[in-house]
Amino acid sequence: MEKIALKLTFKRGVHPAGNKNIAKDIPLSEFPTPSVVSIPLSQHIGAPAAPAVQVGDHVSVGTLIGRSSGFVSANVYSSVSGTVKEFITKRTAIGTKANHVVIENDGLYQESFLTPLTDLTAESVKARVAEAGIVGMGGATFPTHVKLSPRTPVDVLIINAAECEPYITCDYRLCLEKTKEIFEGIKAMMVALGVKEAYIGVEDNKPEAIRALSVFATQDIRVVPLITKYPQGAEKQLIYSITQRVVPEGALPADVGAVVDNVHTAYAIYEAVFLGKPSFMRAMTVSGKGCAKPGNFWVRNGVTYQDVASYCELLPETEKVISGGPMMGFAQSDLLPSTGKGTSSLLFLTKEEVAEGDKPISACINCASCASHCPMRLMPMFIERAVDAEDAAAAKKLHAMSCLECGCCAYVCPARRPLVTSMRRAKKMIKEKGV
Amino acid sequence: MNKFVVSSSPHIANRRTVSGIMQEVLIALLPAVIASVYFFGFYALFLELLCVGSAIGAEALYNKVMKREQTIKDCSAAVTGLLLALNLPATVPFYVPIIGSAFAIVFVKMLFGGIGKNFANPAITGRVFLLLAWGALMTKPWGSPIHWSDGGAFYYFRCILKGNSAIQDVAAVTTATPLSSLTQGGYAGKDLLKMFLGATGGSLGETSALALLIGGVYLIVRRIIDWRVPVTFVGTVALFALIYGGANGDALGYILPSVLGGGLLLGAFFMATDYSTSPNTKTGLVVFAFGCGLITSLIRFYGSYPEGVSFAILLMNILTPYIDKAFKMHPFGYVKQKAGGQKK
Numbered sequence: 001m002e003k004i005a006l007k008l009t010f011k012r013g014v015h016p017a018g019n020k021n022i023a024k025d026i027p028l029s030e031f032p033t034p035s036v037v038s039i040p041l042s043q044h045i046g047a048p049a050a051p052a053v054q055v056g057d058h059v060s061v062g063t064l065i066g067r068s069s070g071f072v073s074a075n076v077y078s079s080v081s082g083t084v085k086e087f088i089t090k091r092t093a094i095g096t097k098a099n100h101v102v103i104e105n106d107g108l109y110q111e112s113f114l115t116p117l118t119d120l121t122a123e124s125v126k127a128r129v130a131e132a133g134i135v136g137m138g139g140a141t142f143p144t145h146v147k148l149s150p151r152t153p154v155d156v157l158i159i160n161a162a163e164c165e166p167y168i169t170c171d172y173r174l175c176l177e178k179t180k181e182i183f184e185g186i187k188a189m190m191v192a193l194g195v196k197e198a199y200i201g202v203e204d205n206k207p208e209a210i211r212a213l214s215v216f217a218t219q220d221i222r223v224v225p226l227i228t229k230y231p232q233g234a235e236k237q238l239i240y241s242i243t244q245r246v247v248p249e250g251a252l253p254a255d256v257g258a259v260v261d262n263v264h265t266a267y268a269i270y271e272a273v274f275l276g277k278p279s280f281m282r283a284m285t286v287s288g289k290g291c292a293k294p295g296n297f298w299v300r301n302g303v304t305y306q307d308v309a310s311y312c313e314l315l316p317e318t319e320k321v322i323s324g325g326p327m328m329g330f331a332q333s334d335l336l337p338s339t340g341k342g343t344s345s346l347l348f349l350t351k352e353e354v355a356e357g358d359k360p361i362s363a364c365i366n367c368a369s370c371a372s373h374c375p376m377r378l379m380p381m382f383i384e385r386a387v388d389a390e391d392a393a394a395a396k397k398l399h400a401m402s403c404l405e406c407g408c409c410a411y412v413c414p415a416r417r418p419l420v421t422s423m424r425r426a427k428k429m430i431k432e433k434g435v
Numbered sequence: 436m437n438k439f440v441v442s443s444s445p446h447i448a449n450r451r452t453v454s455g456i457m458q459e460v461l462i463a464l465l466p467a468v469i470a471s472v473y474f475f476g477f478y479a480l481f482l483e484l485l486c487v488g489s490a491i492g493a494e495a496l497y498n499k500v501m502k503r504e505q506t507i508k509d510c511s512a513a514v515t516g517l518l519l520a521l522n523l524p525a526t527v528p529f530y531v532p533i534i535g536s537a538f539a540i541v542f543v544k545m546l547f548g549g550i551g552k553n554f555a556n557p558a559i560t561g562r563v564f565l566l567l568a569w570g571a572l573m574t575k576p577w578g579s580p581i582h583w584s585d586g587g588a589f590y591y592f593r594c595i596l597k598g599n600s601a602i603q604d605v606a607a608v609t610t611a612t613p614l615s616s617l618t619q620g621g622y623a624g625k626d627l628l629k630m631f632l633g634a635t636g637g638s639l640g641e642t643s644a645l646a647l648l649i650g651g652v653y654l655i656v657r658r659i660i661d662w663r664v665p666v667t668f669v670g671t672v673a674l675f676a677l678i679y680g681g682a683n684g685d686a687l688g689y690i691l692p693s694v695l696g697g698g699l700l701l702g703a704f705f706m707a708t709d710y711s712t713s714p715n716t717k718t719g720l721v722v723f724a725f726g727c728g729l730i731t732s733l734i735r736f737y738g739s740y741p742e743g744v745s746f747a748i749l750l751m752n753i754l755t756p757y758i759d760k761a762f763k764m765h766p767f768g769y770v771k772q773k774a775g776g777q778k779k
């Protein structure tokens with residue numbers, strides 16, 4: 001039976017306040033790059049890039065400074081022109097230590113890019129995406145060339161412009177300001193994958209973006225409005241919303257014939273393929289009531305959070321600094337880390353904006369609210385109990401490995417149980433004990 | 436360098452808290468409380484406050500003695516106390532609520548680890564305990580609605596002060612509860628309206644179906660309880676009333692009295708919906724509520740007790756872990772663990 005979905009969506013999930021109005025209408029502008037940048041050599045999931053320059057070397061914008069060290073790895077390019085000053089090890093946004101290349105910015109921004117592609121074939125596009133160091137720019141930072149080389153044939157490309165995390169508006173701005181380029185990027189991706197169908201999923205709280213994208217939509221590349229609900233942009237949920245295909249537990253999207261990529265990734269592919277520009281800069285949202293000058297910026301990799309905080313005027317009320325969105329982002333203890341390819345946003349949140357403090361932690365009351373909102377249909381409260389009892393086998397039987405760490409469970413829990421932490425512990429325990 | 440708060444995602448949460456949920460339940464019970472005072476006078480309010488007070492007191496004391504973190508602020512003891520009070524007849528002496536509340540809190544809730552860990556609903560178990568221990572006090576004199584005009588507001592206070600004989604007096608003026616005459620059949624429209632509004636005998640909270648409906652609908656609208664439980668529970672009871680009625684030549688005559696009378700609405704909206712003692716999946720909840728309705732009907736029509744709601748819920752509470760086991764929720768993308776087996 002043909003299923004006609006009027007409004008596309010997935011089951012369960014939550015409706016956090018969007019708070020997108022803070023930055024939504026501020027057009028993208030270039031963030032003033034400071035005189036020194038420190039570019040992480042690990043801006044992606046997988047092996048860190050190996051240093052490709054030495055202290056004292058002169059680099060241009062677009063000079064390779066870190067070489068991909070495996071199939072699941074990515075090249076890193078210089079975002080400024082100037083001199084390599086030193087290599088340092090410091091904390092990244094996700095809390096791991098990584099090697100950083102510190103470059104003194106000469107302020108000239110001399111560019112040396114790759115040559116634009118003229119002949120688009122599956123092989124040439126994939127090679128270019130790999131060469132340009134493009135990774136999933138929604139925040140997952142999975143090397144994109146790996147995604148474009150699925151192990152099974154696929155028939156549909158899904159472009160994620162849902163932007164379901166509150167506050168973040170950089171993809172929205174991109175859809176409005178770089179519409180045509182996004183479509184060019186998608187076409188190149190379709191060539192790489194050999195698919196004839198692509199969908200751009202946008203939540204219906206962004207009608208302007210839907211309208212702008214629809215102007216360029218074709219029979220093959222369609223724009224689909226999605227119901228505004230978190231986590232609409234989660235890979236498996238998005239595939240279900242748009243195609244009604246269910247990715248089996250433990251399988252990849254490609255196993256149901258789909259590849260999902262972020263809209264910013266499509267834009268980065270456009271730049272790499274048609275302009276020869278590697279990945280060293282991205283659109284980023286700075287928002288939250290803890291900064292006086294929020295906005296959407298083109299930020300070069302290697303700008304530190306301190307630089308962002310100074311420019312956007314961090315206010316003393318700020319209680320939490322979050323790299324990424326409030327549902328899945330990483331809280332920062334200080335402003336030392338550098339921005340990278342996956343830094344979609346930096347949020348400065350005040351006490352009233354974050355949940356801490358006004359919601360006491362208590363014992364689980366067994367209300368099953370967490371379970372009834374879990375988009376993966378898990379039983380978080382039982383998994384938490386299994387973790388507390390150090391019972392890895394039970395946690396596995398409760399399908400803890402399927403958890404997205406989306407945070408819906410903890411968001412709704414009236415007892416404010418640290419459920420996501422428990423889910424992570426469960427996964428770790430299952431892996432360690434090898435059950 | 437500035438230091439910021441670091442904690443795991445998510446960094447935002449909705450407004451619902453445990454105490455907030457419990458307060459919503461208390462608010463939802465307010466119409467029933469008002470109705471109880473209207474129909475039984477101030478002794479009803481006295482009993483309710485006594486129950487709430489002793490429930491909170493018992494929990495506070497237990498925590499103190501056991502050196503546990505104080506938990507009375509979550510308001511769940513207050514809910515237990517009030518629910519127990521609404522399950523008492525207007526004629527019980529004051530020590531009954533104190534013992535009942537303390538029993539419910541200490542033996543049914545706290546000894547099992549406190550909120551969320553108890554396997555049976557404390558208020559119901561408290562009521563059943565009182566039924567077994569003081570059966571006579573708990574069932575015989577249901578007490579009839581008072582008249583506000585001639586000092587009736589304090590009628591039951593006076594009865595209690597005068598001692599047992601006075602209670603017998605009350606019993607004398609009281610006809611059976613609507614339910615005990617259910618099996619004898621025969622209801623006029625006037626009686627039904629009375630049952631709906633509340634001017635009939637019964638425990639404090641049971642008499643007014645209207646008050647309970649207002650509170651119940653409030654809880655559904657506020658999404659505190661799942662509508663499936665009361666709807667299935669009440670629906671099942673209505674269905675069996677239809678069947679029983681049909682067998683007795685009056686198919687429709689039993690439905691309304693069955694639904695409106697006795698503790699059904701109180702149980703279906705406020706007690707079968709208790710989080711820790713009901714299943715965790717939607718299917719499980721429907722099965723659970725159907726079981727409640729079935730057992731209630733069986734006890735009512737064939738059992739020796741006129742009222743079966745409490746026993747039904749208690750029994751289903753005990754079955755809850757098994758229901759949860761039988762009706763597990765399968766994850767999104769669940770694949771049956773069978774060699775070569777495929778699930779679409």
Ligand code: SF4
Pocket residue numbers: 373374375376377378380402403404405406407408409410419420423
């Ligand atoms: S259990 Fe995992 S997938 Fe389910 S709501 Fe919680 S974080 Fe999300």
Ligand code: SF4
Pocket residue numbers: 363364365366367368369370371380381409412413414415416417419
């Ligand atoms: S939402 Fe929180 S309190 Fe409710 S069952 Fe889940 S963990 Fe327990």
